[in-house]
Amino acid sequence: MPGFLARYSGGTLVAMGAMGAEAVVLFAVSQVYAYTQESSVHPVLHVVVLLVLVFVGVPAALGITVGMVLPLTALATWTGKRLRGSDSWWWLxxxxxxxxxxxxxxxxxxxxAWRGGLWWWAGLTVLVTLPGLAARPALRPEPGHPGLGRAVTLTTLYGTGAVVLTIVGGYVAFFMGLVDA
Incomplete structure (x- = not known):
C-alpha cells in the first residue's frame, strides 16, 4: 500500500503543478486582455482577485486532479494496453x-447551449489533458521509466517557460503595436 500512495501522491503533486502553470498563463492572458479594454477597476482589485483565486483555486485543482485527471490518466493507460497492447501518450x-x-x-x-458547450468542451479537455500528460511519468510503476523527480523537473521547466513566454509575448504585442492599451 505505501507504494500505491507514494505513486498517486507524486502524480497528484505533478498534476497540480501543471494546473498551477495553466492558471498563471490564463491569468497573464487575462491581464493582457484587460489592458486592452477601458476599465474603471482599480489595479489593486486584480491582486485581491488573484489572492481569492489562489485560496479557492488550490482546493478546486485538488478536486479536479483527484476526481478527473488521475482517473482519466489511469483509464487512458488501461485503454491503450487493452486495445493496442502498449501504453501511448496520445490515448490520454x-x-x-x-x-x-x-x-x-x-x-x-x-x-x-450546445455552441457554448463546444467551447467548454475544448477548454475542459485541455485543462484535464495537460496535467495528465505531465503526471504520466510519475504514475508509471514499471522499472526503467522516469519517476517523480524527472516529472517534477520537467513540469517546473515547461510551466515556467510557458508563463515567461506568455508574459513576454504580451509585452512584445504591446511594444510592436499589435494590441493597444
Whole structure:
C-alpha cells in the first residue's frame, strides 16, 4: 500500500503543478486582455482577485486532479494496453476528449447551449489533458521509466517557460503595436 500512495501522491503533486502553470498563463492572458479594454477597476482589485483565486483555486485543482485527471490518466493507460497492447501518450487526449464531451454535453444540450458547450468542451479537455500528460511519468510503476523527480523537473521547466513566454509575448504585442492599451 505505501507504494500505491507514494505513486498517486507524486502524480497528484505533478498534476497540480501543471494546473498551477495553466492558471498563471490564463491569468497573464487575462491581464493582457484587460489592458486592452477601458476599465474603471482599480489595479489593486486584480491582486485581491488573484489572492481569492489562489485560496479557492488550490482546493478546486485538488478536486479536479483527484476526481478527473488521475482517473482519466489511469483509464487512458488501461485503454491503450487493452486495445493496442502498449501504453501511448496520445490515448490520454482521446479519453479526456470523450469524457469531457459527455460531461459538458450532458449539461449544455438540455440547456440549449450546445455552441457554448463546444467551447467548454475544448477548454475542459485541455485543462484535464495537460496535467495528465505531465503526471504520466510519475504514475508509471514499471522499472526503467522516469519517476517523480524527472516529472517534477520537467513540469517546473515547461510551466515556467510557458508563463515567461506568455508574459513576454504580451509585452512584445504591446511594444510592436499589435494590441493597444
Amino acid at each position: 487526449p482521446i479519453v479526456a476528449a470523450v469524457a469531457c464531451g459527455v460531461l459538458v454535453m450532458a449539461v449544455a444540450l438540455p440547456a440549449g
